[in-house]
Amino acid sequence: MTAELLQQALTKQNDSTSPLPLSQALLLPRIAIEDTTPVIDGGDFAVKAVEGERIHVTSNVFADGHDRLAVRIRWRSAREEHWHSVTMTELGNNAWDGSFTVQAQGPHHYCIEAWIDQFASFCYELGKKHTAGVPVSLELQEGRNQVLHAAERNEGELHQRLIQLHQELSGLLETEQVARFLHEDSAELMAQADLRPYLSTSPIYPIDVERRQALFASWYELFPRSITDDPARHGTFNDVHSRLPMIRDMGFDVLYFPPIHPIGRSHRKGKNNSLTAGPDDPGSPYAIGSEEGGHEAIHAQLGSREDFRRLVAAAAEHGLEIALDFAIQCSQDHPWLKQHPGWFNWRPDGTIKYAENPPKKYQDIVNVDFYAADAIPGLWMELRDIVVGWVQEGVKTFRVDNPHTKPLPFWQWLISDVRAEHPEVIFLAEAFTTPAMMARLGKVGYSQSYTYFTWRNTKAELSEYFTQLNQSPWRECYRPNFFVNTPDINPGFLHQCGRAGFLIRAALATMGSGLWGMYSGFELCESAAVPGKEEYLDSEKYEIRPRDFSIPGNIIAQIAQLNRIRRQNPALQTHLGLTFYNAWNDNIVYFGKRSEDGSNFVLVAVSLDPFNAQEAHFELPLWELGLPDDAQTQGEDLMNGHRWTWHGKTQFMRIEPWNQPFGIWRITVS
């Protein structure tokens, strides 16, 4: 670290007020290494990756003059002592690229190193001159000297082999010598003896490697208390067992619960967010904390800790993992108000200001002050311990409520600290705020993020947004989890669109990103809204809402098939690798997703019109398959298994929303 900082200090000479001293200039790298990717903010934050991912590195590497350069990537996981190394390839115009695969979870680092490859430079010139018929006897003598010097500065077997090469060369005719110099064995031998002159090293750039579920997972959200057949009977963890098979059959991986902690009584919200709760109103689970306990405790009506453990285990047996909500707010009955009054800002009248996330008001909630004198470090450590406590209960995924209203350094520390011991833990940021803050939460460590997807409805909006998420800086720092709805967001589009509209949004979410989420009721096409608002009428946040999951008109089968297609097609297991293609109809979004190795190529067409049939001519991306415009390709409808042959580039589609408002086709070469 010290050497690196020193080097950075040297490079940053322009910061100083005196000119660059010659002694320092002589230490500056002769070889420039610029514009390396992937890098976030110059290396201040780690680039996101998942286990088994191939990291493609590009960089501009160049020096004065015409010498050949040797350029390598070095990388290692934080747990490894030694660096791996791989050669980069020159692409022209000083651009180089290379790649390596990260296998383990946790922090990794890479850098680029380059040096002047004197033997390669020699061989390059020798070959050119020899081919041009220019006399090369002097060059050959120089080459033999290079070999001899390499032998002299080495010992043992390498010395022997170099001496042998030198002797061999000395006995050959000129043309044979040229051939011997240019043979790959000579290059390999000389590379072993290479002094790596003018070695330059880029800064070390971090990569954060997570388990694959950080990039590919399907989330299902439910309120355990609503898993009951009678609104008067509070559902329990034990009740949730009955839902597991169906949720798994729909193809979900993550089962996410809003807070499961004791709910405060003071200022408890009543039905439909009213300021006065009736005696039987259960209150918002986000008003965390009562005499029973705080964030570490379980709301007694949900069951015991033992019940929770049994549910986690049962879910795991069904291939589901439980995700909890981490909502760092307190009801006014939270034990911390008495135990740690110094963690809060008290007003002159002895109250604490309730929480707001304009325009929303949370009269039943107060916030801690992370930088209050008494909160450092007690509050920070307590919060970390709470997360770790749930991790120890088998919870490996956390949805974090409103992280943008808590300090960024807190998240940077908490996530780093938790993942140092538990690299498998995933944090999803529920922030709906400015783009800069959304991205920054990814940078400081969030694995996944809520998105603007819910408010992107037109072809132009969706194209722009999906494309942006595929570009820097978003692609390096931000993994979008496309929720089609949440208890807080009943999207305007769904209010009047009918069943076809729900299928449209499900198709866009499932095909658009490796991560998508659904709050229960969506599969039943629930859409009753508070008039004029994007909020659910009779919101489950304030009352127990049993549901009939076999209600006619549901889209459970379609969701199950969409999730099945995702599992079977690697191209769909990420938001990356998405490209929009031409379909000449503004009501039809048409894009392709292709796996990194190119073997899996899925085309998705979604009509945005839930009421009318839409038709369009569209282009098959034959050029991406290296095919001519008149090529023949095979299509397969992934929703129903039909297969056909496409002839040529321009095709026609008709989408009837009353049947299915989208098409998902795998394209393969005949």
Next chain:
Amino acid sequence: MTAELLQQALTKQNDSTSPLPLSQALLLPRIAIEDTTPVIDGGDFAVKAVEGERIHVTSNVFADGHDRLAVRIRWRSAREEHWHSVTMTELGNNAWDGSFTVQAQGPHHYCIEAWIDQFASFCYELGKKHTAGVPVSLELQEGRNQVLHAAERNEGELHQRLIQLHQELSGLLETEQVARFLHEDSAELMAQADLRPYLSTSPIYPIDVERRQALFASWYELFPRSITDDPARHGTFNDVHSRLPMIRDMGFDVLYFPPIHPIGRSHRKGKNNSLTAGPDDPGSPYAIGSEEGGHEAIHAQLGSREDFRRLVAAAAEHGLEIALDFAIQCSQDHPWLKQHPGWFNWRPDGTIKYAENPPKKYQDIVNVDFYAADAIPGLWMELRDIVVGWVQEGVKTFRVDNPHTKPLPFWQWLISDVRAEHPEVIFLAEAFTTPAMMARLGKVGYSQSYTYFTWRNTKAELSEYFTQLNQSPWRECYRPNFFVNTPDINPGFLHQCGRAGFLIRAALATMGSGLWGMYSGFELCESAAVPGKEEYLDSEKYEIRPRDFSIPGNIIAQIAQLNRIRRQNPALQTHLGLTFYNAWNDNIVYFGKRSEDGSNFVLVAVSLDPFNAQEAHFELPLWELGLPDDAQTQGEDLMNGHRWTWHGKTQFMRIEPWNQPFGIWRITVS
């Protein structure tokens, strides 16, 4: 520096292999400052500016929660001890901007600082609540407490004024109190007492401020030895005096000479780059060094040192400055070969490899080895001393030959070192190589650079190139000097285009950039080429070539007028501020340049067809003037002074190359 490095070390925590310790997380900035511009490579290199330039700074600045931020730019020149400071303005979505003007030459630095403005946050909320009719008595009490605490932590007059404000507030009715809090006097007073909580500071970014001629200058190149009426008589510095009035009348500022040093005899090139020189062949001035001396000496046939000084003085009287060529190569007769054999790489046969810049071969030239053991630091210091020696002779501008074949750290040091004492010195990089290296030479300190302009001929090529130079990273690091020709480049376009073609290229160069250059003969439309090559036949590099500067068909008057227009229109004194507009003809390039304050707006249309008349409908950029499509504007032809009124946005032009292949019009609002 140490504190700053420490902070960078903290920010770079992701580099370390252990998780972020809480103690360090607590020191991380709560406020994020991101994507600041202008910045080159994260601050590794200085952004270019000239005296009197307004530096526009933008940044994304944000923190958790809903507090108001105070955001400022701090800046200073390296010679100043104290920082200046200016408030930034919020533009929405976390974007902020501000600006300051740099006055002195030399290094400057700036950074952004931000803190949570607690009083502004209080006032913002107070205002909103009061307007909404919400009771605010508790808020008012909190506000008075803020004022009281501010008073308590200050002394003297500030204490008094705060106490007074507190007393005044305590005596007011609620509505009056609100007004008093929201009054700008209160904000100003509280700002003085502001503790600047959560102060965050961006890295410090360097700016390099040069004299205006670094951005705006017209270069004229001649070989002094050709200023003669007889090829058998070597021209001298004294002969050049006769050319000064005409060069100045053409509007040039810089008179640039190829190397003026003694020319070697060994391997001297003959006419047309032949390998054998006749006894009277003068040789290439780039084969520097003979028994008479090296880079510090003057070729005796040009005159004495005294003659040179007189020429520099006479040029200055004409408003011209002399620029010299700094070409770090040696003829084989250069004194260094004997004095400093360790500065060169000797081959096994006792020779030195001659220079090549593929595909060109320079058999009369050898290169030094900057990193030879004996060359450090002797060669580096010698070269610096040579430059400083010429600076002391009054030469403030250097054109550097092939800088991309010399080490980048050498230039970074040399330019920094020379400019520390002589900030007025300008270096022009004559590099024709990869884009990355071209940009990097600007980053390490070159004021100006040769460009690809010579090879950009079509409308698409010119649009793309001019636009690219106006964008990051080019706009921050690279000032293009558009040479229409050089002794080395006789552009293909000029071979057959006739006089109109020369006018086309002159118009593009003079209007495209603040910097342009011309090698003598261009004004006479000289174009005879070595068949099939972009080289001049009978190149002046190898022989003395007297010229008749009054030859019919010359374009001297047009060049003079173009340069006059440049002097009179600030918009044309930079390559920046250039935008392409619609002209519906692929043979007509049409762009506008507007001065930063918007007051000077010049439209340029250049036909690329030297043979045929071209016509086009084109758009006046009324929208940039805030005018409707049917507005009336005044046009002025800057070549001939004609004036007219334009009605509406769409206009028509006809360009007849046999008259003048371009139009330059100043547009003003009626």
